[in-house]
Amino acid sequence: MPTYHIITIGCQMNISDSERLASRLEQAGFKKTDNKYGADLVIINTCGVRQSAENRIYGLIPGIKKENRKAKIILTGCLSERKDVRRRLKKYVDAWLPVKEILNFKFKILNYQRRGNDNFGNQDYLSIQPKHDSNFSAYVPIGNGCDNFCVYCVVPYARGREVYRSAQEILAEVRGLVKRGYKEVVLIAQNVNSYKSPIPPSPPLSRGGDFADLLKTINDIPGDFWIRFLSSHPKDMSDKLIKAVASCEKACPQIYLPVQAGDNLVLKRMNRQYTRADYIKLVKKIRKQLNLPSSPFIKGVIWKPPVSITTDIIVGFPSETRKQFNNSVKLFRQVGFDMAYISEYSPRPGTAAFKLVDNVSPAEKTRRKNQLDKILRQTALANNKKYIGKTVRVLMENQTKVGKWFGKTATGKDIRFSAKSSICRAGNFVKVKVTGAKEFCLAGKV
Ligand code: SF4
Known part of the structure; x- marks a missing residue:
């Protein structure tokens, strides 16, 4: 039986895509191996969001080809359609696999006979039954792609425009997981809170079919499990959704709310469509609603911890001045994040920001990153100390x-x-x- 090995770089969407790809490969008669140097197929699921993630594959792929000459190498994920990446790696890569083509991947180009069902029609790849790595926690993608076109981001180009799964299909997947004993479902999409069921919802989803409705309906599924979701664009975090999270006892009080910058002009140039004041107001609203002593929360809890807020932020966006960066510093102090993923800006080919001059020096970007990291450590520690004795x-x-x-x-x-x-x-x-x-x-x- 031919073997496969998948290497996943990047976000939760990539992890989830790899689980679907694994299932597709096993359906076609391949067997998983943990040894990339002994596998017949090595699939690299790539990330193009930062230069550092991209750089990883330039060392990795030639190294695998050198150690495992017989391996067929497949490159999928965000970088699979970038022309410059294809040129650079063409002598090592045997096939390029855009994510959405996972379902109908042509195994014959690798001289492997495909087994099992060949007729997938117009089915979307998200409908593949995944092969989860964990037997108690599962990512459940509710959609793919993004319509927001933040100027620095490759996602709308690499994954395409937003496409959502039907509520019925998502509910069936979650019910199946709960039945098999899963204790945590993580609903994922680039922007979960712009979810809209593509077909009119039918009972039990008798409400409007947006993300708040979906969350409430999943919360009604009997069983003892937690629901997490990520990530949420601040401009789409409605009062209805905040109230839904506060009223669902299975929804975890953890909100992933990428801010990306703390200065209004930088936010505008990034095309984020909110201001610093909007973001701070939103965090206050989330804390007020989710920390209410009356809001129901997770069975068996003795102490209700305050909602935790995680963010993403970019430092050194083109022409970001020290003064503008200081507004990010102030925002970090004001919000008191529990966790933050702080990135130094790197220009991404194909994005609108790629044409801007990357004029903040690498040393200055690192200095800014370290400054935010220091504040994050202080606020995270202060937040965590509230747990002692509880x-x-x-x-x-x-x-x-x-x-x-x-x-x-x-x-x-x-x-x-x-x-x-x-x-x-x-x-x-x-x-x-x-x-x-x-x-x-x-x-x-x-
Ligand atoms: S919301 Fe912006 S940063 Fe997030 S995936 Fe969409 S374009 Fe990228």
């Missing part, structure tokens, strides 16, 4: 050594804890008393 519900992920476990709180905090009990198993919920806090990790005891 008991929280934790989803166990894995054992690190005998009696030591790693898991996540509903607010998405990593937690290491000791537990000797026989009830301990990856995928179980346990109550953990928090005894210590660092910037990005809690410590505790079952």
Whole structure:
């Protein structure tokens, strides 16, 4: 039986695409191997969002080809359609696979006979039944692509315009996961809160069919599981959605809300379509609604932690002055993020910003990144210290050594804890008393 090995670089959408690709390969008669140097097919699922992610493949692919000469190399993901990437890697790559073509991938170009069902008609690749890596937590893509065209971003070009799955299909996937014992479903799309069911929703989704309605309907599925979702564009985070999150006891109080810049002029040049004041007002609204003592929250919880807010921000966008960057600094202090992914701007071919002069020096970008990172560490630590002495519900992920476990709180905090009990198993919920806090990790005891 021929073997395959998938290397995934990038975001949750790529991880989820790889799970669908794995399922498609197994359907065609391939078997998974953990050894990239022994596999017959090596698939690299690429990310083109930052130069650093792109650079990884330029070392990786020639290295695999050198060590594993018989391997057929397939390149998929964000970079699979970029002409300059194709030119640079053409002597190493055997086939280029745009993500949406996963379903109808022509195995014959690799001289492999395809097995199983060949007739997929017009089915979308998101309808493939995925092969999940975890048996308790699963990404469920609700759509693909983006219509927002932020000037620095490749996603609308690499993935295309927004396409959403029907609510019926998503609900069926979540019901199946819950039935198989999954404890966490993570609804993903580039912009979950612009979701709209493409076909008129039918019962039980008798409401309008937007993301708030979808969330409430998933919350009504019987079972003990958590719902997370990401990411949310601030301009589309409606009052209706905030109220829905606050009213759903399975929806985790963790909001991923990319800000990208703290200065109005930079935000405008990025085409983000909100101001710094809009963002701050939105965070206040989220905190007010989700921290209400009356809002129902996760069964079995003893202490209700405050909603955690995660963001993405770019430093050194073309012509970002020190003064403009200082507005990002102020925003970081004002919001007090729990987590932030801080990136140094890198021009992405094909985007509108690629034509702008990348005139903030690499050293200055790093300095700005470090400055924000320092503030993030302070605010994250202050937020985490509020957990000390409290008991929280934790989803166990894995054992690190005998009696030591790693898991996540509903607010998405990593937690290491000791537990000797026989009830301990990856995928179980346990109550953990928090005894210590660092910037990005809690410590505790079952
Ligand atoms: S919202 Fe902007 S940053 Fe996010 S995927 Fe769409 S274009 Fe890219």
